[in-house]
Amino acid sequence: MSSITLPARCDRAAAEALLPELIAALGSGPLRIDARECQQIGQAMLQLLVSARQTGEGAIIEPSTALREVAALSALTDELFAGAGA
Template sequence: MQTITLPERCDRAAAEVLLPEFVAAIGSGPLRIDGTATRQCGQAMLQLLVSARRTGEGTRIDPSPALIDVALLTGLDRELFDEGVAA
């Protein structure tokens, strides 16, 4: 299983840097996204994460508390995480 590690600050610049890595990983088997160190996540990264989940079979995101918070705030918890998260 390939792993992509998200940075502490997941803003637009981070999404642009990680986009080629995501594109290369999608379709090459299950993907694990390690977001455990993420402290801030913006809209561009959320869009990239949603796209990865919808496109890649078996894509799993390991979230940080901050990533869970932003997913709950935007209503994307069920979209991003296999079981959703308890509010």
């Protein structure tokens, strides 16, 4: 299983920088995204994470408290974490 670790600040620039790595990783089986250090999460990163969950074999996201809070505020909890054991 491939793994990607997200930075503490997950803004648009971080999402753009992460996109090529994410595309490559999603093509090689299940993906684990370590987001436990995320403190700031922007809309672009949320969109990227939802896309990662819905693409190929999907992704399992290990969220930080901040990511869980933003997901709840954005009504994306199920899209990001349902069935992932996170």
